[in-house]
Amino acid sequence: MKELFGSxxxxxxxxxxxxxxxxxAASIGVMASASGFSTSTAFCYLIASMGLQVLWSLGLACLDIHALRLNKDIYNHIVVSLFVVGDWVTATLSLAAASSSAxxxxxxTxxxxxxxxxxQTRFSCRMFQISIAFAFASWFLLAVSSYIMFWLVASVS
Amino acid sequence: MKELFGSxxxxxxxxxxxxxxxxxAASIGVMASASGFSTSTAFCYLIASMGLQVLWSLGLACLDIHALRLNKDIYNHIVVSLFVVGDWVTATLSLAAASSSAxxxxxxTxxxxxxxxxxQTRFSCRMFQISIAFAFASWFLLAVSSYIMFWLVASVS
Incomplete structure (x- = not known):
């Protein structure tokens, strides 16, 4: 595998x-603690989608830690190809969730x-906005990872 | 340049x-003819984003027709790299617009x-839904094109 920033x-x-x-996780926390979030399906979908992203990114972070500890390359072409598909599906769902909430x-507003x-007592609008901002930040980082992974797969095939 | 389906x-x-x-274009037409679309910023943004996509895709379609007529490869690595960036920006904006409208x-509903x-007389909900469906279809085709272009750029670099 080639060595790139973020690979x-x-x-x-x-x-x-x-x-x-x-x-x-911050997006889920802020949204779930805002009053009245359950009035909109989009906000519930944001929580579900961010939950999926936490699981996915946490899993891959654990794999990265494992690889760094062993100090060897545990990633081959097939594994990275599978991760690319997962990355793109998660990134698309995250962007869709963040945009629909926005x-x-x-x-x-x-x-x-x-x-x-x-x-205002029923809807904590400020917290909705903060949660959506966190979701967009999370999506942006995931998009960066996805591009790097896709580039790695395409450049070695 | 490699030859791939959709390149x-x-x-x-x-x-x-x-x-x-x-x-x-169908998405814009249906949305613009639906009554009450201007009540939501998301619907106006959908029209703007789909307008950008029409211009972008039409431009590239004209280039494709030109290349097919001349029967030669007018695309080099730098041109395709520029198109990849444009494709991804347009695709992201389209998905965001379609999702926010959804x-x-x-x-x-x-x-x-x-x-x-x-x-119902003020809001033509059925037409909003048809327009959003068209927008998602358009985004899906653009995503396919974007992946192919990105793959081409990555695989020759």
């Missing part, structure tokens, strides 16, 4: 994975003024 | 580009029953 089994790759985990949030009304 | 300058590539154009649509109320 699996390297420290930069591990940092990317940990970043994805942390942002996704669409609903725009409707709440800009189109209907639901957030500036007296309903 | 630029081939008939399959041209068909993919035309498909993207047609679906994106999130708002779910809020209208499932979470608030806005579509089943007497407001």
């Amino acid at each position: 699996p089994g390297r420290k930069s790759g591990l940092i990317l994975r940990i970043g994805q985990c942390v942002f996704a 669409g609903v949030m725009l409707l709440f 800009k189109d209907t003024n639901l957030c500036s009304l007296d309903l | 630029p300058g081939r008939k399959s590539g041209l068909i993919l580009r035309i498909g993207q154009c047609v679906f994106a 999130g708002v649509m779910l809020l209208f 499932k979470d608030t029953n806005l579509c089943s109320l007497d407001l």
